[in-house]
Amino acid sequence: MRAQFVFHEVWIGLRRNLTMTVALVVVVAISLSLLGTGLLFVKQVDNTRQFWQSRVQLSVYLCTKSELGGTCAKNGAVTLAEENSIKNELEATHDVASIQFVSQRAAVKQFREEFASDEPIVKYTASSQIPPSFEIRLKNTEADAGPVSSVMDGAPGVSGVIDDASILDQFYRLLDSARNAVVIIAIFLLVAAIMLVANTIRLSAFNRRRETSIMRLVGASNFYVQLPFLMEGLIAGLIGWLVATGLLIGAKSLLLSSLRSVFPVGVQLSTADLIEVIIVAMILGLLICGSTSFLTLRRYLRV
């Protein structure tokens, strides 16, 4: 095989078809990067879901002196007797796997650690404002928190019950719909990319009909006749993929930083995830461009 000859032909083809080639590269790049972003979203959701699944719990916050929610306004800060009766009631409730009491001192310590970077908040929050709580883990992490809430809501000394899962659900819904939107756009663009590949190859075949007719006449093998066209599609796909890779690397850092600002803990996307997505995008891009070129060629360059 004369590689130099084939590449020369490919170069001529790409150059003669410059506008089509550029359009193809742009569409492939955008569709692949959108699809990649969608995949990154999926990975992100999976990662956080795993991370939080093991940590999801119910928090039963108890009254402090300054707290006004629940029964607190009437009764004031929680008493030791109230704490004990709450604990007993929780232990008797179906579905509760473990109960952990977080004293006010422990809660203050944790609060100061989590907001260490945000000095004013720490400074202006009095220790007495941080409520002690019972952290409850359910036997089944996906179960409804209803029974516990109904027992605890309004019990003396309880200011409120917060189910972590309900917070996470909102977060997941946000991620899921963002992902769906991105993937749907990507699919439309991929369809456009397929049609563009077909059109580019068709134009290219038309531009070079003299050459190909002579090639067929003097007995060039199908491989030789079709390879330059196939390569044209593949090279455009490859360049599109390279651009998409750049966009994805940008998207990853952007996505991460914006998610971090909304949801500070447990949001992680490793480089390995990114590489995986980029490889998937490459395979998909080459597959789409290659197979479309090949199928188009079979129609326009019959022996």
Next chain:
Amino acid sequence: MIHFDNVTKTYTNQGRPALENVNLDVEKGEFVFLVGPSGSGKSTFLRLVLKEERPTSGRIHVAGRDLARLTNWKVPQLRRRIGCVFQDFRLLPNKNVYQNIAFALEVIGKPRRFIRKVVPEVIDLVGLEGKRDRMPDELSGGEQQRVAMARAFVNRPMILLADEPTGNIDPATSIGIMKVLDRINRTGTTVVMATHDAAIVDSMRKRVIELEYGKVVRDQSRGVYGQAY
């Protein structure tokens, strides 16, 4: 070399067959004129030899191969043994003489060293010494046809098919073209030439096969163009 056994070719959407029950043999090294009015089936004959078309019925053997049993991916190998020349030359306008001829070898994967050696030889053979760097639009019709013949012959085919090679060329220049074809024929290459040019056929005194309405109406060794009664 070319063997037609009761070959009929009917194109779809056409009532009358383009070729009907054609039986003929062309031996190795022969020079054959294919004559007949337009639409008599000359071009169909050439296309069948190249396996650009398949016969509706009958068998065709070319260079020892049964074309019906030749798979599609082996057709290129058949075509490497057949050179083709056309009325309209079919040169690549953006390549010079040398590149046009070399293209035929490049696309069948011949090594560069081989191409450098044989292309100048064949340029000499067709009488284009010193014009290897000319572009096709800088050449006369006769010279362009010589380039086309060089391209057809550069891979030393067993058969050379010429479809009205002098059709666009004035009579004086045509003689030169015929001399080149004769020279190619003398190397042992079988030449089949479809033509309307009575003067050339009469002067060459080679075998003449006449087609009319898709049938062979005359097959004569050392024949002339017009009907010989």
